[in-house]
Amino acid sequence: MIQRTDTRVRDSGVTVTGNGDVYIGMQLRDSDKQAFRRVAEDQLRRLRYVLVAPPRMGEARAVLADSGTVILDGVPGIGRSAVARVLLHEHHRDCGVFRELPAGEEDELPLHDPALVGTGDQLLLDLSAADDRRWAAAQAELPALRKTVHEQRAHLVVVMPYRGVLDPDLQYCRVVLERPSGIGVFRRHLRLHGVPPEQYLQPDGTVTGFLTADRPMREIAEFADLVRRARDAGRPGDGFAQWCETAGRARNDGRRDAAALVAKLREAPQRALLIAVSMLHGAHADVVHRAAEQLLSLLGPPSESVSPLQQRDLAERLLDISATAAITGQVRFEKLDFDSAVRAHVWDHMPDLRPHLGTWAASVVELNDPHVVTVVRDSLVERVAGEYLRTGRADELGYLVERWSTGTTSRPRLEAAVHALTRGLADPVHARDFRRQIYQWCANGRLEGELARVLVRVCADVLATSHPDQALVRLYHLARRERGTTRARQALCDLVAGSRRLHRVLLDRLARSDFSPAHLGIFLQASDPELLTLHSGTSHALIDEQSAQRSLTACWHAVLTELPPPQWQAEARRWLHRAAAGTGPHSGLLLDLLVSAAQRCTEKRGEAFALLYACARDAERAGPENAVRAAETTGLLLHKISAAQGIAPATPPTTSPRGTRP
Incomplete structure (x- = not known):
């Protein structure tokens, strides 16, 4: 877990905000598995605290307790996935685990297979983004799944597609959630951030205007975090109204201001420094300077050398891009959240740069500099990956991970690859795409360089936390294909050692294999x-x-x-x-x-x-x-x-x- 002060907090489909940001990033260390699992459990507890129960959540709680299954419906953006997780967390017992079920993904157990459910498990089947075909296929298997859930004293929450057609036999399990109070959600997050009630209970025009539209819960959480950051960066004497006004300007005007600044900066060194600061926001000035120089070198031949005594100093150049360096050396933009606005503008309106930024990021994480610490590397990878995901280019991020893992690589670059995959698996929109991509790599792909090592760590430490069955399948394929090492085999055996159900599934799969030497090993x-x-x-x-x-x-x-x-x-x-x-x-x-x-x-x-x-x-x-x-x-x-x-x-x-x- 890494805490920062300048980036939103994300987990698998849930936004959680707090005093500092919670970011899940995995290094190539043996201790990561327990750290990741602990973070995931902490986030469930935190989510339970921050969630404002929407109308009819009590009804959903009663249906789940009575029948072991509840099917949640409702308008997208009202927090259905968060409600599902909280409902399941309330049924946590020592003999079961919380996990998400696969539905129609390659080489996975079908939903009707009893081996999919363990005693006392808390199971989430999130089909909110499923198309009609996938939803119909899942519905056909729900009766058998529900029977197994009942026999195993487990609990199942299904999030159905909005406006999906539900079988009449399942209607009694359906609960249509309603939108919770927007101001209530906003205030709950502010309370979590430590804002005194006497501040956030007073009416504010900026907040009222923001909440006039039916905002998704994620946007409300993000705006509350902006207010928190405006408070932390504000001047002494500023109050709640000033914090909200600053947050509103950052949200509404940031992209326009970024576009104006980029248009004003015509020289390559200026733009390189701007991009470096946006991608390394909060890093030391030495790192920002070297990163900007690397970007210039990557994009073209160096300009005529000028004596360092004749060059403009970094402080002056930072003023050109509305940034400053603190006494401690950390570089930040003067405007709140301006780094994300610059990143978005550069990514959206300078498309020729995109292929180069992945190569540049890999070179930056490998810099031999005492200020290039783990949080700096992880923040950079998070921001690059975030832009790929924001613009719907999950496949390109996957290709970037493959490039980072093959050829001449290094430990920092491998850590970056693991971190980028972790970010993709945590994205609520593209997580399924990344699980599919990881499967293709593990089962059929060319495992060149250190790609297999990266996949082992991601499957064992990240995917196993929420989708242990899928982690088993992918580790199984890696184990049967590995040569000269038993890293995947050991990770697979460690995974099943903690779960009798998974152990049973693995033995069954092996008994149905072709009994090759790899399978028998x-x-x-x-x-x-x-x-x-x-x-x-x-x-x-x-x-x-x-x-x-x-x-x-x-x-x-x-x-x-x-x-x-x-x-x-x-x-x-x-x-x-x-x-x-x-x-x-x-x-x-x-x-x-x-x-x-x-x-x-x-x-x-x-x-x-x-x-x-x-x-x-x-x-x-x-x-x-x-x-x-x-x-x-x-x-x-x-x-x-x-x-x-x-x-x-x-x-x-x-x-x-x-x-x-x-």
């Missing part, structure tokens, strides 16, 4: 016997489920048939060690699954049995358990092998005092 790492036998607060372990037993047996059979023994014996010994640890009925079950897999090997059955027995003898010598217990496990395995061959009774002659009897 994933299985061997993902079949950790400790996880398989873990209860984790529920009445049974994953290995107790028949579907999981079928998947495990099928995969072990493929391992014994397709892989040379050195590639699987270590994992077999782990199973035997777990069996020797005495996990109640699971000890015998672990052995049963290994024996059943070997029994399927037909002509190689004898060899497979012999190899398993040899593993057991090796496990005796290397295992953490005492020798007596290990020998008992080997004896039990030998009995099961003999029974499978028809040369011993199915029931072992003795039962271990620790309960290894199957």
Whole structure:
């Protein structure tokens, strides 16, 4: 989480504003996953505090509590997605997680698949932007999904398309939300920003004029943040009216003022400095100066060199563009929010510059300067990515990410690529496009350079927070394709280690694969016997489920048939060690699954049995358990092998005092 004072706050479909900006940006560090998840959880709690309940939200709350499902309808811009998240957050329990469901996206579980729902989950199905075809397809699957939600004691909130046609059988779940009070939303955000009630409760003409139109909730939140920033940058003695007036001018006149300034500045160095300040607003003057010089160099040959003693100093040049440098060196425009106005004007009206700005941004994040700190790099990437997304060019941002990740790259450039993808996944309009693009890269794309590494981090740390099923699918494809590293495989196994439901889904997918060496390598790492036998607060372990037993047996059979023994014996010994640890009925079950897999090997059955027995003898010598217990496990395995061959009774002659009897 990075806090700034000059940029709006965004998350997945929700705008949250506060004292400083909350920005989600991921670095290539192992600790990022928990940090990202913590930020996401904090934002849900913050959203619950800041939300002004719209009329009929109480009815939606009652329908959700009564039936486990509510379908939200209403005019766009009234905060349907925010209401959905708050409703689900109110049902948060220790045994479930909040996540968004995929709907009709490539290679995903269909909505009617029971494997999609975990016990106690809080599920959001946001179809507010779906077309008629996609909405009809989702409706056809809703009855089966709702049945699973009920069986798993989960909760489901569906945001339907405005003016969409809803099946009569689902009408009783539908609640049409109404627009909350605009002034109430505005004041709630101001209160969050620490503005005293005696200030914001007084009438103000600027606020009244702004709220006359039916503004979307996001715009109201953004205007409240402008007022907060006007307060922070204002002069001593200014009051609420002055703050609102300043915010109103920034909102209404910024683009016009930016256009006038660009038209006035005819020289390339002036415009380069203007663009550098707008993209690096708040950065140190040294960084701004070097960035402007890099932009000039990128766009053309350098002009005739002039002695530094003859050049205009930076302070004078900043005055030309209505900017100043503080005593601490940070450069900012004098007018509130003028940086975003300049960025928008340059992006919209100087289109030939766009292809160069991505290259320039990559060179800036790689600057070797003590003032080029993480917040400066992240802010620059955020602003460049924001312009691509604002103008509907998600595909070009994806291409830029690919360029940053391939060829000659560096850690700062890779961090920038991860950050840009994170920004795309958080965009309420283009998130689906980025999930689709990431899937194409992971499943079918040419993974040149460090692109795979970037994708692993984004899937494991970012996508897994809101769309764990989609993260699983994408990591699965990366893992089956990776060569010379097991980074994706490890991330995939870490993901399923935290969710029995995802573990079950992965085992099922592997059991239906072509059993290539890559798939079997994933299985061997993902079949950790400790996880398989873990209860984790529920009445049974994953290995107790028949579907999981079928998947495990099928995969072990493929391992014994397709892989040379050195590639699987270590994992077999782990199973035997777990069996020797005495996990109640699971000890015998672990052995049963290994024996059943070997029994399927037909002509190689004898060899497979012999190899398993040899593993057991090796496990005796290397295992953490005492020798007596290990020998008992080997004896039990030998009995099961003999029974499978028809040369011993199915029931072992003795039962271990620790309960290894199957």
